[in-house]
Amino acid sequence: MDKMESKFASLATDNAPGQEVRERAAAQPVFSGDPIPGREVDFSHGDVDAFLPAPGTLDAFVAGVHAGGRQAYTEYRGSADIRAGLASRLAAFTGAPVSADTDLILTPGSQGALFLAVASVVGAGEKVAIVEPDYFANRKLVRFLDGEIMPVRLAFLEKADGAGLDLGDLEDAFKRGARAFVFSNPNNPTGAVYSDAEIRAIAALAERYGATVIVDQLYSRLRYSGTTYTHLRAVEVDPDRVITIMGPSKTESLSGYRLGVAFGSPRIIERMEKLQAIVSLRASGYNQSVLRGWLAEPKGWMEKRIALHQAIRNDLLERLWGAGLAARTPDAGSYLFPKLPRLSLAPADFVKALRFQASVIVTPGTEFGPNLNAFIRLNFSQDHAAAAAAVDRMIELVARYEG
Amino acid sequence: MDKMESKFASLATDNAPGQEVRERAAAQPVFSGDPIPGREVDFSHGDVDAFLPAPGTLDAFVAGVHAGGRQAYTEYRGSADIRAGLASRLAAFTGAPVSADTDLILTPGSQGALFLAVASVVGAGEKVAIVEPDYFANRKLVRFLDGEIMPVRLAFLEKADGAGLDLGDLEDAFKRGARAFVFSNPNNPTGAVYSDAEIRAIAALAERYGATVIVDQLYSRLRYSGTTYTHLRAVEVDPDRVITIMGPSKTESLSGYRLGVAFGSPRIIERMEKLQAIVSLRASGYNQSVLRGWLAEPKGWMEKRIALHQAIRNDLLERLWGAGLAARTPDAGSYLFPKLPRLSLAPADFVKALRFQASVIVTPGTEFGPNLNAFIRLNFSQDHAAAAAAVDRMIELVARYEG
Numbered sequence: 075m076d077k078m079e080s081k082f083a084s085l086a087t088d089n090a091p092g093q094e095v096r097e098r099a100a101a102q103p104v105f106s107g108d109p110i111p112g113r114e115v116d117f118s119h120g121d122v123d124a125f126l127p128a129p130g131t132l133d134a135f136v137a138g139v140h141a142g143g144r145q146a147y148t149e150y151r152g153s154a155d156i157r158a159g160l161a162s163r164l165a166a167f168t169g170a171p172v173s174a175d176t177d178l179i180l181t182p183g184s185q186g187a188l189f190l191a192v193a194s195v196v197g198a199g200e201k202v203a204i205v206e207p208d209y210f211a212n213r214k215l216v217r218f219l220d221g222e223i224m225p226v227r228l229a230f231l232e233k234a235d236g237a238g239l240d241l242g243d244l245e246d247a248f249k250r251g252a253r254a255f256v257f258s259n260p261n262n263p264t265g266a267v268y269s270d271a272e273i274r275a276i277a278a279l280a281e282r283y284g285a286t287v288i289v290d291q292l293y294s295r296l297r298y299s300g301t302t303y304t305h306l307r308a309v310e311v312d313p314d315r316v317i318t319i320m321g322p323s324k325t326e327s328l329s330g331y332r333l334g335v336a337f338g339s340p341r342i343i344e345r346m347e348k349l350q351a352i353v354s355l356r357a358s359g360y361n362q363s364v365l366r367g368w369l370a371e372p373k374g375w376m377e378k379r380i381a382l383h384q385a386i387r388n389d390l391l392e393r394l395w396g397a398g399l400a401a402r403t404p405d406a407g408s409y410l411f412p413k414l415p416r417l418s419l420a421p422a423d424f425v426k427a428l429r430f431q432a433s434v435i436v437t438p439g440t441e442f443g444p445n446l447n448a449f450i451r452l453n454f455s456q457d458h459a460a461a462a463a464a465v466d467r468m469i470e471l472v473a474r475y476e477g
Numbered sequence: 478m479d480k481m482e483s484k485f486a487s488l489a490t491d492n493a494p495g496q497e498v499r500e501r502a503a504a505q506p507v508f509s510g511d512p513i514p515g516r517e518v519d520f521s522h523g524d525v526d527a528f529l530p531a532p533g534t535l536d537a538f539v540a541g542v543h544a545g546g547r548q549a550y551t552e553y554r555g556s557a558d559i560r561a562g563l564a565s566r567l568a569a570f571t572g573a574p575v576s577a578d579t580d581l582i583l584t585p586g587s588q589g590a591l592f593l594a595v596a597s598v599v600g601a602g603e604k605v606a607i608v609e610p611d612y613f614a615n616r617k618l619v620r621f622l623d624g625e626i627m628p629v630r631l632a633f634l635e636k637a638d639g640a641g642l643d644l645g646d647l648e649d650a651f652k653r654g655a656r657a658f659v660f661s662n663p664n665n666p667t668g669a670v671y672s673d674a675e676i677r678a679i680a681a682l683a684e685r686y687g688a689t690v691i692v693d694q695l696y697s698r699l700r701y702s703g704t705t706y707t708h709l710r711a712v713e714v715d716p717d718r719v720i721t722i723m724g725p726s727k728t729e730s731l732s733g734y735r736l737g738v739a740f741g742s743p744r745i746i747e748r749m750e751k752l753q754a755i756v757s758l759r760a761s762g763y764n765q766s767v768l769r770g771w772l773a774e775p776k777g778w779m780e781k782r783i784a785l786h787q788a789i790r791n792d793l794l795e796r797l798w799g800a801g802l803a804a805r806t807p808d809a810g811s812y813l814f815p816k817l818p819r820l821s822l823a824p825a826d827f828v829k830a831l832r833f834q835a836s837v838i839v840t841p842g843t844e845f846g847p848n849l850n851a852f853i854r855l856n857f858s859q860d861h862a863a864a865a866a867a868v869d870r871m872i873e874l875v876a877r878y879e880g
Binding site for chain 1 (some may be wrong): 480481484485488489490493495496498499522524525526535538539541542545546548549550551552553557584585586588589592597598600601614617618621623732733734735747748750751752754755756757758759760761762763764
């Protein structure tokens, strides 16, 4: 296997959300018992038919089309007037200034922002501190760029006060030469939110070791009651070493439009724009118009969305805990990351059994880091009743294969 | 300057189409004479307000939105049923089979396709044959990937029979270790179409040296009378060493939707999908719906578009030639690449004079390769009368600064 072959082998997407359809039928294991009937629920991503975008979204897109050439061909970093409006709303949301001219870029989804940010900071052979577990793309991006992953543990199940970041691991990574740290807050897949003390400790370590921090705050608007949230960019830290990533794909159900933003360090934003020019040119011009309504939804819209998700979270957690499954209560976002008991099926086969015998699609824990094969991730932004019934079927299947 | 700094310095976008607005005012040279009044024409890209998308485009997008979650979350390589329709139309257009399941990926613009293709083939330190002149992103992509450019000359002004590719240069690049060749056909910026003999020679050399060829056919539908076009993928060549790139951004005026396709080698398409999963996830789901109408426009629509562009081409060429400027007649596409005479202003300053004194925006030839500073590129997909008047102003300014 040559270098390129092994690189791409390590970027496998077979278990990535939505890719199950590409599985070859030949690979099915032998299951026991009958299928459990019920409406299929795809927990690998949120259901945008259950939680609709805010009113006016499509109208904003159509207005962009009618604006014509000036909206089709924006600067690579995105339309100047859309950036102007967004910059002030992002500053208000995060509690620190954002210059529309130098500090902000619009990207194709927050995935686009993450790629551009990491590729603008990490060169071949460079070390990057990565949380385990965390969003699977973080590790794949470092591999694609020929960087080296320095794992930082997250004691998400044990620790109630904060997300459970192992600050010793992080300092150790910096001591051993890492000059970048990439993490999501709230954490994907656990929904853990970093405490104020954790965020301040990350900032202090970044300062001490001269590191750049890329923080993916994709789910930072969907916070449940009792959660306090500290934006890294708003604490005492050199603004030129922080990039924050957000986007309306998840909480706001706009994934089909592929829109994201990165904001912070002008030096890194400029690199990201240069890179975007050869990667995708720009976020789709007409789609950018949809961002005019982002962080500006009707009064009460977000509060209602949070309340509905909190109700689903509580309901599913009760069912999981009732069946004896361990799961941390997510502080924010719409992911649950329960731990399965010992099963007679290999974890990867149980995920297949869930799909073929219970019409329940989940993402295997192994996508989020090593040694996580006892875990599965559920995106519970779903029709409430369907999600509850699907979790009941899952619990029934766990019982069937337990031991 | 560290390695990452110098890499990003080499990816400069200051002269890229649409980025002029980011120029700092302080940098203006001293011009002579008064501005020449007239309607601004931005030749750096086509005018989608002058040439509209085919009827039904926006309706197709809206239908995608109404399809909901299944259209928002397609496979990373794009919606299966949209690929099915496209695969057969692309096969008919290019004259060689395309499997919807294994040979095709939808991307955010043809820029997205080009990035994914080159990044799937070129590893760090690897040599890549690149035509000069050719689309500026080709060279930037190789630099970003830490590859090495092996230039292949194109005698576009001297040669009437074919595009003028120096096959000796290409073989030399392969002999010296290049295992990839990237080129556009029709050539961007000259509009030259490679002859059947040239395409067959490229295929034969690729076979002999085991090289992969990425051919950007973005403008291959807009062919003027008398032009014959040979698709590389349709001649005798191992299909696993060819990737063809197309998209509806230019001729079809759909740039604001950011849609492109790559098709060919299943091995490379699979790598591209893995990479897309960490770069942008997928082409915007709803936008993909617009591709249902691509290569399926109403009868006569494309023929009319070609006729209108041919009329503009002929008119502008007559004006340029009448003023004594050398320019090759483009066989296809909507780019003109005239050569300027010796001027009293540096070429980069003349491009600024054009913008500030004549309201004419062009792309400097230096974007397309070294030693091209006497050339400028004009995308003549514009309002006919406005484009003609703009070229007259350009000619007046050439006369003002000549000698």
